Amino acid sequence: MGTPAEKRARFRQLHEAGCFVIPNPWDAGSARMLQALGFPAIASTSSGMAWSSGRIDNEVPLEDALAHLAVLADAVDIPLNADFENGHADTPEGVAANVTRALAAGVAGLSIEDMSHDPGKPLYDSALAVERVKAARGAIDAEGAGAVLVARAEGMLLGQPLAPTLDRLAAFAEAGADCLYAPGLKTAEEIATAVRAVSPRPLNVLMGAPGLTVAQLEDLGVRRISVGGALARAAWGGFLRAAREIADEGRFDALGQAATGAELKALLKP
Template identity: 60%
Template sequence: MPLTTAEKRATFRKLHGSGCFVIPNPWDIGSAQALQHMGFKALASTSAGFAWSIGKADNRVTLDEVCAHLTALCSATDLPVNADFESGFAQEPEQVGANVARAVRTGIAGLSIEDSTGDKDKPLYERALGIERIKAARAAIDADTSGVLLVGRCEGFLVGQADLAMVIDRLQAYAEAGADCLYAPGIRTKEQISAVVKAVDPKPVNLLLGWPGLSVAEAAELGVRRISVGGSLARAAWGGFMRAAQEIAEKGTFTELGNGYAGGELNKMFG
């Protein structure tokens, strides 16, 4: 029988207790079901991958679109789903909390809140406001005892503020504000990763790996609890699509189509 939402959430929390697991990022129902078929234990949505799938740029989707997408993903798989909830689709803590409460009702097992503003001149929320936003998300999750896991993200390395001390300070503050898991996308070196892990211990750390580099085993040795790939799987899929389509458009040949995954195997997997 399909797992209940409560069972998915309990399973998700248990995964964060020890070891290191990969939480790949599907962008639609088919990719989510394929990842479940491959044996992954949990999934995470990708704001970029989903946006591209509906013909939008990243960070240009609406709250309504994201909640409908999360509902579809959660309904399509027995795996727990962690939501890439961007910056909460609001600035003020009160509205962030209201939006988080809505996201919780989609059936997600986890949810991340970023501290990026989308303003290139002032890319991060002020520290105090960032903390209040995490507190509001925590309160919204706790209001219905949902058990959804809250991830606090500091986007410093992604917005050109690669100050490790600042990022660690914020992650520690977000942990104190109620985040269950901490995330600093963009850190890459073993020294950076190890410093973040130690700084927020015993709370788990999510590591973004969207490029060749560390293996799962190496990340685990550094104390990383979970690994996500962001929009990288979606980019890989788009890479194959664009190469094949451009060859047809520009050369009138069809060589790249020979590299596609076997249709019969796809039918078998989804059958």
């Protein structure tokens, strides 16, 4: 198993050219299976992890999130990017301290979003959002092993137009982000515009439902594709369909679509 520094070096190389998919496991088993399927890197999902522990997204305490990241990082030989939400802090100083702790958990990169989760003011003011990215950059540079910093602008998830989101991404790039990410981009035109806005830095696009293919996204200039909590939702969808069939109909037909024990054993075999 590679050292954190080796994983971070490989992770940086992935962002330099081409396009790669970075799927999102929610536990050690799903992480190891994604590695076995040949993905070059993985990213945690705060929502998937929350659901697997009986909670909802954005309600997992920092200590639990850090322990989860350490488990994922130890489970695989490929780089791990942390969905680190808003850094589990509002102030730049708090973000820097928590980023330092996430790096100690062995992550190869991490994302910091500008969503405050304050119902009255869901996004941080632009100036504070930029300072938070600068604080994360400073913590990564101080640690010295070259982890990748991803800055997320969440405005489109709240119904905001594209232009102010792109303004934030540009400001985050100037503040030191290595990769930019705006969940909510949907059309080819929006994605191509975002790619141009952050160039030459790479853009991460979220694919949580059917739509553009990997080849189409690569043609648009996308460097990195993640799926957020969608794989976890897909797994829970299968679970709920089978469980509801049993509870409501007394039938077990949906279990016929389950993965076999032999398939899972083969994927988990060292």
